[in-house]
Structure formats: C-alpha cells, structure tokens
Amino acid sequence: MEALKSIALLDSGVGGLTVVKEIFKQLPDERIVYFGDTARMPYGPRPQEEVQKFSMQIIDFLQTQYVKMVIVACNSASAAGLPYYQGNVKYPVIGVIEPGVRAALSYTSTKKIGVIGTAGTINSRAYEECIRGLDPAVEIVSLACPLFVLIVENNLIGAKETKKVAEEYLRPLKEAGIDVLILGCTHYPLMAEVIQEVMGPEVRLISSAEETAREAQEILNEKNLLNPSGNNSCHHRFFVSASPENFVEIGEKLINMKVKAYQVILPAI
Amino acid sequence: MEALKSIALLDSGVGGLTVVKEIFKQLPDERIVYFGDTARMPYGPRPQEEVQKFSMQIIDFLQTQYVKMVIVACNSASAAGLPYYQGNVKYPVIGVIEPGVRAALSYTSTKKIGVIGTAGTINSRAYEECIRGLDPAVEIVSLACPLFVLIVENNLIGAKETKKVAEEYLRPLKEAGIDVLILGCTHYPLMAEVIQEVMGPEVRLISSAEETAREAQEILNEKNLLNPSGNNSCHHRFFVSASPENFVEIGEKLINMKVKAYQVILPAI
Numbered sequence: 001m002e003a004l005k006s007i008a009l010l011d012s013g014v015g016g017l018t019v020v021k022e023i024f025k026q027l028p029d030e031r032i033v034y035f036g037d038t039a040r041m042p043y044g045p046r047p048q049e050e051v052q053k054f055s056m057q058i059i060d061f062l063q064t065q066y067v068k069m070v071i072v073a074c075n076s077a078s079a080a081g082l083p084y085y086q087g088n089v090k091y092p093v094i095g096v097i098e099p100g101v102r103a104a105l106s107y108t109s110t111k112k113i114g115v116i117g118t119a120g121t122i123n124s125r126a127y128e129e130c131i132r133g134l135d136p137a138v139e140i141v142s143l144a145c146p147l148f149v150l151i152v153e154n155n156l157i158g159a160k161e162t163k164k165v166a167e168e169y170l171r172p173l174k175e176a177g178i179d180v181l182i183l184g185c186t187h188y189p190l191m192a193e194v195i196q197e198v199m200g201p202e203v204r205l206i207s208s209a210e211e212t213a214r215e216a217q218e219i220l221n222e223k224n225l226l227n228p229s230g231n232n233s234c235h236h237r238f239f240v241s242a243s244p245e246n247f248v249e250i251g252e253k254l255i256n257m258k259v260k261a262y263q264v265i266l267p268a269i
Numbered sequence: 270m271e272a273l274k275s276i277a278l279l280d281s282g283v284g285g286l287t288v289v290k291e292i293f294k295q296l297p298d299e300r301i302v303y304f305g306d307t308a309r310m311p312y313g314p315r316p317q318e319e320v321q322k323f324s325m326q327i328i329d330f331l332q333t334q335y336v337k338m339v340i341v342a343c344n345s346a347s348a349a350g351l352p353y354y355q356g357n358v359k360y361p362v363i364g365v366i367e368p369g370v371r372a373a374l375s376y377t378s379t380k381k382i383g384v385i386g387t388a389g390t391i392n393s394r395a396y397e398e399c400i401r402g403l404d405p406a407v408e409i410v411s412l413a414c415p416l417f418v419l420i421v422e423n424n425l426i427g428a429k430e431t432k433k434v435a436e437e438y439l440r441p442l443k444e445a446g447i448d449v450l451i452l453g454c455t456h457y458p459l460m461a462e463v464i465q466e467v468m469g470p471e472v473r474l475i476s477s478a479e480e481t482a483r484e485a486q487e488i489l490n491e492k493n494l495l496n497p498s499g500n501n502s503c504h505h506r507f508f509v510s511a512s513p514e515n516f517v518e519i520g521e522k523l524i525n526m527k528v529k530a531y532q533v534i535l536p537a538i
Contacts, residue, residue: 001270061531064506066335237333244536262330265532267513 003225006031006237007216008062009073010055012041013153013240014250015187016073019096021255022213027220029227032236033065039242039266042149043076044118044185051120052081053269059085059093061264065237067091068225071216075185075208076118079126092219099215100182100208101130107204108138108180114173114203115142116195117184118149127184141176145169145188152187155250157194166191166198174199182206190254239264272494275300275506276485277331278342279324281310282422282509283519284456285342288365290524291482296489298496301505302334308511308535311418312345313387313454320389321350322538328354328362330533334506336360337494340485344454344477345387348395361488368484369451369477370399376473377407377449383442383472384411385464386453387418396453410445414438414457421456424519426463435460435467443468451475459523508533 007023009016013036020032035058037043043051055077059070070093072078072085078095086093104113115127122144131138147165156162173181181203183189189207196205220226236257240247244261251259276292278285282305289301304327306312312320324346328339339362341347341354347364355362373382384396391413400407416438420431442450450472452458458476465474489495505526509516513530520528 001273004270064504064531235333244534262333263534265513265534 002068003227005066005068006033007069007071008033008035008059008065008067009071010035010037010058010062010077011074011186012037012043012076013149013187014247014254015149015152015185015190017251017254018186018189018207018209019071019073019212022209023216024255026213027217027226029229031227033062033067034236034238035062035264036238036240036247037266038153038240038247041153042118042146043074044120044144044146044149046120048080048120048124051076052084055080056085056088057266057269059089061239061266063089069094069216069220071212072096073186073212076120079121079124092223094212094215094219096186096208096212097126097130097184099211100184100206101127101134103208103211104180104182104206105131105135105138107206110177110179111137112139112141112176112178114176114178114181115140115184116145116169116173116181116188117142119144119146121184127182141173141178143169143173148191149185149187152190153250157191162191163194163198166194170195170198178203180204180206183208238262241266271337272496274335274337275302276338276340277302277304277328277334277336278340279304279306279327279331279346280343280455281305281312281345282307282418282456283516283523284418284421284454284459286520286523287455287458287476287478288340288342288481291478292485293524295482296486296495298498300496302331302336303505303507304331305507305509305516306535307422307509307516310422311387311415312343313389313413313415313418315389317349317389317393320345321353324349325354325357326535326538328358330508330535332358338363338485338489340481341365342455342481345389348390348393361492363481363484363488365455365477365481366395366399366453368480369453369475370396370403372477372480373449373451373475374400374404374407376475379446379448380406381408381410381445381447383445383447383450384409384453385414385438385442385450385457386411388413388415390453396451410442410447412438412442417460418454418456421459422519424515426460431460432463432467435463439464439467447472449473449475452477507531510535
C-alpha cells in the first residue's frame with residue numbers, strides 16, 4: 001500500500017513541472033502531488049537559511065498528502081539544504097543537482113562544463129562541489145542568470161527582450177568554450193530553445209529533469225515502492241501559495257494536461 | 270488499500286469537530302481529513318443553492334485527499350443538498366440529519382420533539398420531513414437560533430450574554446413541553462451545558478455526532494472499508510478557508526489533540 005502513495009515535488013513556482021513532465025514520461029503509473037511556492041518566488045536571491053526554512057515548511061505540508069518520496073525539484077532549494085531535509089523526513093528525499101551533474105559528466109569530452117542557475121544556487125557552490133567530488137579534473141564555468149526565473153513565471157519566454165537577456169547573460173559562457181551546459185534551475189528547460197539558439201548547436205544542454213526522474217525510479221524500484229498500477233482512484237494534485245490561475249495557465253501548456261491548482265496559505269516564518 | 274484511506278468531513282467551521290470527536294471515540298483506527306469553511310461561515314443565513322455550491326466545492330477538494338467516505342458534518346449543508354452530493358461523489362456520502370432524528374425518536378416518550386438549528390436548516394424543513402417520514406404521529410417544535418454558531422466560532426461559550434441569549438431563544442421550547450431536543454447544528458453540542466441548564470434536566474439533548482459516527486461505522490463495515498490498523502503513516506489533516514489560528518485554538522480544546530490547520534483559498538463561485 002505504500003507503493004500506491006504519491007511522489008511529492010516542490011519548487012518555487014512552475015519550474016519543477018519540468019521534472020513532473022519527465023516523471024509522467026518515465027513513470028506513467030505514478031501519482032504526483034506538487035507544491036509551487038508562487039507567493040515567495042523567486043528563491044534565487046533569498047538567503048540560504050530562508051530557502052531552507054521555506055522548503056522544510058512545504059515538505060511538512062506535503063507529508064500530509066500520502067507520499068512515499070519527496071523530490072526537491074528546485075535547484076535553489078536543493079542547494080540550500082538537501083541533507084537537512086533528508087534528516088527530517090522518513091521517506092527518500094532527492095534533489096536535482098547530483099542527477100544533472102552525473103548526466104553532464106557523461107556527455108563532456110572537453111571536460112569544460114558550464115553551469116547556469118539562480119544567484120542562490122551559483123553562490124552556494126553546490127554544483128562545483130558536486131562536480132569536483134565526482135571528477136576533480138573538470139573545469140567549471142558558472143554563472144547566475146536571475147532574470148530567467150522571472151521570465152518563465154511571467155510567461156515571457158517568447159518575448160523579444162528574452163533573446164537579448166539570454167545573449168547578454170550567456171556571452172561569457174560562449175567564449176569559455178564549454179561543450180556541456182547544465183541548466184541548473186528547473187525553470188530553465190522551459191527556455192531551452194532560446195538558450196540553445198544563443199549557445200549554438202555544438203553545446204549540449206543538460207536538464208536535470210530527465211536524470212532526476214531516472215533516480216526516482218531507481219530508488220522506488222530498489223525499495224519496492226513503484227506503483228503497480230496507475231488505476232488507484234487518486235489524482236495528481238497541485239498546490240500553490242499564490243496566483244493559482246497563472247500557475248494553471250503555464251502549467252497546462254507545459255505538462256499538456258488539465259490542471260486544477262489549490263491555493264494554500266503558508267504562515268509567515 | 271481503499272480501507273486505509275481517510276474519512277472526509279466538512280462543516281462551515283469548528284462545529285463538525287463534534288462529529289470528529291465521536292469518530293475518534295468509536296473508530297479510533299480511522300484517519301480523518303476535515304475542512305472548515307471559516308471564510309464563508311455562517312452557512313445558516315445563506316440561500317440553500319449557495320450552501321449547496323460551497324459544499325460541493327469543498328467535497329471536490331476533499332476528493333483529492335485519499336478518502337473513502339464523506340460526512341457532511343453540518344446540518345445546513347446536509348439540508349441544502351445531501352442527495353445532490355451523493356449523486357456527484359463515488360464514495361458513500363452521509364449527512365447529520367437522519368442519524369439525529371433516529372436517536373430522538375428512540376428516546377421520546379411524550380412524542381413531542383424540539384429541534385433547534387440555523388435559519389437555513391429550520392427553514393428547509395429537512396428535520397420535519399425526516400421525522401414525519403419515520404413517525405407521522407410525532408409533534409415537532411422547531412426553532413432557529415442563529416446566534417449560537419457565532420457564539421461558538423468566536424469562543425464566547427462561557428460569556429455572560431450567552432446564557433441570556435439561550436434563555437431568550439429557548440423559552441418557547443420550554444413552554445411546549447418537549448422531552449427531547451435535537452441539537453440540529455453540529456456547533457450546538459459545544460454549548461450543550463448552557464442549553465441543558467436552560468431546558469432543565471428532564472429534557473434529553475440529542476447530538477447527531479454520536480449517531481452519525483455509528484452510521485459511518487455501519488456503512489464502512491458493510492463495505493469492508495473499516496481501517497484494519499491506525500498505523501498507516503497517515504495523519505489527521507485539517508483545512509480551513511480562513512483564520513487557521515482561531516480554528517486551532519477552539520479545535521484543540523474540543524478534540525483534545527494537537528491540531529495543525531492549513532488554509533486553502535477557495536475561488537469565488
């Protein structure tokens with residue numbers, strides 16, 4: 001019966017839906033419950049301790065939702081305290097940083113990897129530490145692109161100024177000669193087209209979503225927690241802390257299904 | 270695995286917790302999920318169609334919460350459309366009116382029964398219809414006591430003016446010579462002491478909570494849905510549409526346990 005429970009995911013907004021999309025693809029029998037902290041996004045510019053508290057508060061809520069695993073589908077929140085969440089939750093808790101790093105290492109031949117993320121993620125040096133831990137020989141060029149999250153959350157991906165912003169942000173990475181670029185924020189895969197256009201076809205973009213879904217599958221399989229059947233009378237559930245209409249508008253396009261989002265007010269911390 | 274799901278309850282505020290308390294007593298292995306519509310209470314003075322829509326909206330939310338049964342733990346909401354909810358939900362849905370009536374009929378010897386409730390419940394004549402359907406010979410004296418819900422929700426049960434209000438409301442019932450008084454609102458059991466004092470010891474007060482919990486047990490048992498064990502890693506969950514602090518303050522005293530209430534914003538209908 002544990003296996004029939006849902007996979008919980010959290011993010012500051014719609015970004016984590018890129019991971020949801022991969023879960024639907026790789027694990028179609030699983031049910032998910034998602035929380036987007038749209039009232040307090042973006043997480044990127046906030047102090048790590050604050051992001052850690054926000055995330056733990058959301059995980060506490062998600063633990064009321066019949067779950068068997070928590071995916072911190074937000075790089076800023078993963079960087080801010082994955083071991084802390086893992087120590088406070090009895091289910092498996094996974095983040096999005098290590099899966100993305102493993103994929104990047106498997107693809108690079110020049111051993112020059114680029115990482116883009118929010119200011120919080122980049123300043124935490126979480127990607128550097130993770131990459132160095134796995135391969136100390138890799139050269140890393142990392143860069144904060146704080147506007148990207150706001151562009152995605154405000155439905156501005158196709159806007160003219162977005163291309164300009166991307167060119168401006170990514171110029172140093174282009175010049176550095178990387179062959180792999182980690183999209184170190186779950187919002188960025190939504191802008192992959194623009195980023196790819198700016199970086200050129202020779203740079204491979206890595207979204208951690210695919211690898212994270214694969215890691216979730218491995219852990220659930222190992223613990224005998226894979227849902228034997230999707231037909232368990234439970235539906236996917238979406239919660240946000242503000243602006244459900246906006247979340248639904250972006251979310252439905254992204255995961256290509258009807259979304260109903262309930263707004264939950266989280267008390268101030 | 271259906272049996273491990275929760276029993277859902279809804280009310281306009283804290284009143285339905287009197288039913289929760291009885292469920293904890295009679296069905297200690299069950300898990301509950303509760304919704305108090307504190308943003309839109311009181312339901313009593315609202316038109317029936319509105320109360321029906323509010324209730325269905327909440328039942329829709331509760332259906333996302335892994336439930337196996339819905340208890341409309343609010344007389345106004347039960348009176349406003351129990352058959353409607355039953356027609357729109359695939360789980361058993363029970364109300365609080367018929368259980369209270371059955372208990373009242375079993376206790377009366379004078380065949381004179383009093384009913385107090387909100388204006389909505391009394392005007393709906395739901396109690397009259399239910400009583401007449403089971404025993405046409407019974408004389409019924411019914412009376413709306415709209416202030417009682419507000420007294421309970423505002424934590425004023427012990428206040429001096431409460432006794433005065435109760436005396437004023439209940440005088441016609443005292444004079445009618447009833448021997449049983451149905452507390453036709455799930456908030457009223459919280460005021461049972463004052464009401465009993467005013468009515469005198471010869472009048473038996475009927476709270477539908479006890480009977481409703483018994484009916485829930487019968488239905489779950491019949492459908493093989495009784496939870497075989499409380500130890501299923503799921504907790505009781507409480508949701509409100511406004512003022513979680515106030516709900517927690519009253520609720521913790523009432524059900525004598527730690528309560529954490531999440532605020533869910535329901536969109537305007």
